[in-house]
Amino acid sequence: MASGKLSPRQKMINLMYLIFIAMIAMQMSKEVLSAFGYMNEKLTDNNITTTAKNSATLDNLATKASEQPEKYASLYETAKKVDGLSKTFSDYLESKKALFLEGQEDLKNYEAMDKNDFINEHFFNGDKYTPEGQEFLDNVNNYRTSIVSLIGEKNPLAANINKRFDTSDQDTEDGKQPWLKNRYEGFPLISTVTNLTSMQMDIKTTQSEIFGTLLGGQLESDVSMSNYRTILIPEKSAFFQGENFKGKIVLGRYDSSLKPEQVVVNGNEIKTIEDGGAVLNFPAGAVGEREIKGKFVFMENGKPVEIPISSTYAVIPKPNSAVISADKMNVVYRGVPNPMTISIPGVPDNLVSASGAGLSKAGGTGKYIMTPSTGNEVKISVTGKLPDGTSVSSSQSFRIKDIPSPNGTIRKQFGYVKMPSSSLENSTVGAELPDFDFDLKLNTTGFTIKVPGQGAVVVRGDRMDSSAQKAIAKAKRGDVIIIFDIKSSLIGNSSYKIKDASAVSIEIQ
Template structure:
């Protein structure tokens, strides 16, 4: 039952069998017989799964063999290993059939079918004689049903089964030896890589395989024969479980050999089954005036692979072949991290693929700025800009404590205060971080009325004497905002009173609207040195706001 360093699976199977044998010695027979049947079913299922796995691996090798001589050779050796296992299992199944025929077969009824879809309990599962006689006392070239055995029992049947197990192991391991000598595998020009791969596999499998039947030495130095220990002094149910175990061992050894043959021709290499667009950039933070640069890559990857990835020294969760690196920004500044991906090599082992990344942590502060001054004017659309470093504008909330705020573009807003009800307006900013909004800052703006415009006759200011000829050609009066921060803000004259004081005394006229026509009748008769005045000047500004302008007067030059 031993064979050097065993895999955990084989250790478990062997241990289960030995425990059941030990419990049997305590006369816990009924429960142990059922346990042997459960073990037999479990081993049969495992053997079928291994066979399916081996078939897939063989198909992978064959798919590489179209124009590759090494893959063609590997496929032939894999098929040979399968044929050896198939023959062994056929022989063991013949022995099982013979034992069933000699022991009233298996029980009927659902209560004896302990595993759905498996084999029922043996009718004489606790019998200790039928198989003892069969293995130790009989030597016949044919089965009890008259059909020939697939192997020639030249010895007692028990010794023949022992030889069958050991010879099958030798034949399977010999497949690797032959592959090493093949010019397309062990002899190919790859600096001895494939030969070393197969040689190491043969050495390791020789030590760890459980497909071995050998006599055991007791602590007192006496030898206990394998046939006596496992085929004579076990109940019939235990013998069936043991035979199923060796079938499983054969498939397991075939599986190891087939996998190594696949490795030798890269049939077990990573298969890329998906693609994705990748944007690789040194940094996603760009200052004004800097150039943003990124590499655009179509990346192929294996969505079914279980790659091991680390970033910054910590393991990264891998889902569908894609690693997701997440880190919470702490202290503001630029941070670098190294990425390592362990990529399986066709010849076994892994190769580390490394890359470097970096990210920038900005302080959680919103930049709020008026596009002109830190003043909001009543009745005007006051533009402001809002930005939160590292946050998309669509995930930023902005609120004003007075007036109405309207978004007019990414990070661009207008604040309109129709009526002055205070001296300040507070702009508050929140940003969506994860699934919640976090305050990012606020800023206060002064609220001011739009300054009064000054009166003009056409474009003429009345702050000094004006030639009469210049006044006569002006068709309208205007209200002008001098040096105002916002361009395009206009006031329109609604009306005024014109007074002319000349040699014949004062004369006045009321002008409705901006037209100077009513005043021209008085100006026509005036001379140099006489005085003119504009009073009760009304103008309407943005939002329909009506203001009264300062009176204007001058002397005619």
């Protein structure tokens, strides 16, 4: 700070000046750490909002696929694959965040999240990557290539997705640097967590863009004139003997500007036209399938153009019982929402009521959710009001079963597995229900591992801790290690107690 001989007073002043500069630097560093934390909070909130939006869009596609499978079934299948890939990758990133934040007493104290040792050791081994580092890089690359492969390289979104999840070497002042080192080596904990949350936001954005493109492309096709068709829209799906048929015949979509010159149905000219549709009102006829034939006549370039009408409707006798079916099977399972369809043929959904312990109305016509609790059986009662004002009621009982015991897994394999001890030390212990009708996700909360000649080690979580790794390291080739007492919880319903998973045997190679 100065040369030459200094007085004790000047030396003290200089020392205080250095301390002051250091304190400013520390304060700035703390402010930056807090800024990362606040940014992470905002990104997390945005992720929640976008997830809800994507879920609603996917539900909308599912509804459209069930209503118009020719148009939307293939789009829905693509959307489900995108959703599955995105959820798997986002859950993987969430598990990394949980691992990195483990041991942090206060998750809001961002100023204390300035260390980088754990992340450096987790991802890097000198100039090379650890298995976890390579796994992280592979997950990013696999998501990018899988999504682009799914939508096609020629899709306008492909370029943005490739750029959004680009892991190529990065340009720096010192030349090229590997992407993983450039983004994660030497950075404080909170910046890494924020980086992972930002990547989750990129996943949600990618989903939203693809869902929007799928729907937008089909809607653009829908408004094309080449897609106009005659469509019969009855007032209800079936009619009772003796009733009049009520409904409309429209061209493709409702359009009040469509004014036909003439509409003929079953030999009779229809005079009443509403919103581009011919309003029908005639005796439904006898029980069975009835035909509606005729034509729409429009004037085009001064000449009449005929569009044929050809459709059918069903006339059914009055029902005396309800139709109740479990969408999955003839039983309902405790701990999961069981989708059910409840209806009475010929009776509108708004005139049908159903009740039972654990039964609640879901979105969609005739859709319910059964969430059974105690007992071995549940009874569902259904009542409906017929068009003539009379009521019809029925009931049915369903057996209640518990979720079966899952299979314990190691690296997604169950039963008897062979692998080196080094691989076992870094493997994940899981629990799966391979033959269960519901797609349930289980989270491993703990297990016990027994190495021949060593005492049993109880582990919390789904990965080997240091004690387990030390025991595994003493195993010899040919030794059979057993993992048992595998405990798990049901994601989405942690209150339900899942039975212990079956044991896994590992022969050391």
